[in-house]
Amino acid sequence: MNPSPVLLRNYIAGEFVTTKTTFANISPVDGTLIGHVCEADADLVDRAVRAGKAAQQGPWGQYSAAQRAQLLHKIADGIERRFDEFVAAEVADTGRPVHQARTLDIARGVANFRTFAELINQAGNECFEMRAADGSDVFSFSVRKPHGVVAIISPWNLPMLLLTWKVAPAMACGNSVVIKPSEDTPSTATLLAEVMHEAGVPEGAFNLVHGFGPNSAGEYLTKHPDIDAITFTGESRTGATIMKVAAEGVRDVSFELGGKNAAVVFADCDFDAAVAGVIRSSFTNSGQVCLCSERVYVERPIFDRFVAALKQAAENLKIGYPDEDGVNMGSLISHKHRDKVMAYFDLARDEGAEVVTGGGIPNFGDERDRGAYVQPTIWTGLPDDARCVREEIFGPVCHIAPFDTEEEVIRRVNDSAYGLATAVWTRDLRRAHSITRKFHVGMVWVNTWFLRDLRTPFGGVRLSGIGREGGRHSLDFYSEITTICMHP
């Protein structure tokens, strides 16, 4: 049972703002009311964007890169000071294990601010020298300036991690931001606004509006003519909708979208490590990670043994309350999302899948039966053109199939409308080097998964996204660059 319901407010021009229209925030663990959220209407979104624009002409627009870096470290300090509150808020909204919220979600929130504080402080700009036709030595150099006001729209699966992955570089580059978190996970974004306020972020530099997508804050924000760039993380079809809106005014976009990622397990792999790795890549966060492996291909000589081992490992996963000792998996984000996942469980049977394990809803015999839990599920026996093998499900489920040659598995992995991430398990270094570049994806992990160096480019191809963020790639997206040519 959650403590007394809280009221989550918007944050605009340095002030917390309530609204008459609110929506409920419901716990996915037991269906109880966590609190109410103040929904921003078009006027309030307009106020937020205007505050962001005004901030560019005020003190925030005068901050040097070093001053912005210092402020980002102060924000990271503020999150660390309230770390347990952020963990509790993320767990309340999502039902995830406390351990994951501590070691992944909130820890990455701090790391994102610290990483981009360092990067903006060290970032140099290009400078070239040439001899002009008149014999003069000419210097051409570039300078970075902010776009202005950046709309940041984030999803519910890794709320704090993904929101700060965008807020940190956007502010590092001097932009004002208006954030619109998912309606399913409003709590840590609201805590972040409190930390921004406590850190003394100049008014209008950071603004928060709560609401939904269509005909609500999300749409009002992306359609606002004073939004200079849009960074969005979410479903591919939502990205397509936002891209059409961004075309009005030709605004820059950065999209991190859906995936139908593959894990490829060769017979020469470290078997136990590969089993543990595929369990992680299929069931972390109840499979609600864009990078999760919903397709698993195993070289035929070890296929039967691997299926049996993966089945056993999946059945050993502890599903339960977020704060239970040793819990590995929590609930899905909502009943609505669970209905979507369960519809795929039914579809898989209709498409002829063999259910190796799972496929249903766990029976706890307590209030968790009012939550949004599903069983970790493994299928086999489906053809590559089955919908369950081609469409993103975004739950704790994977389909496992045998393969015989490298050429075959590369072709099958690439036979997808998505292209986000692939995980490869092999001890053969030659093979690892030769096949990894042949996958049409944004990222490939070898003998690991979701291990992140925040300086590297992150993003997807095809329906999985547009652009790359991470390291200087973020600085390039969140900056306008002017090239200046100096003739003596």
Ligand SMILES: NC(=O)c1ccc[n+]([C@@H]2O[C@H](COP(=O)([O-])OP(=O)(O)OC[C@H]3O[C@@H](n4cnc5c(N)ncnc54)[C@H](O)[C@@H]3O)[C@@H](O)[C@H]2O)c1
């Ligand atoms: N590639 C990545 O890095 C990455 C990371 C996380 C999640 N995702 C993807 O996100 C999806 C799950 O997240 P979700 O269900 O929150 O996605 P979603 O697209 O339903 O919503 C994402 C955000 O967009 C807002 N939104 C929805 N419609 C909008 C519109 N028309 N205009 C403006 N805003 C709108 C929502 O309110 C929410 O804040 C999955 O497909 C997952 O693969 C991708």
Ligand SMILES: N/C(=C\C=C\C=O)C(=O)O
């Ligand atoms: N963008 C990142 C992760 C995305 C996870 C998708 O659910 C990251 O690790 O920076």
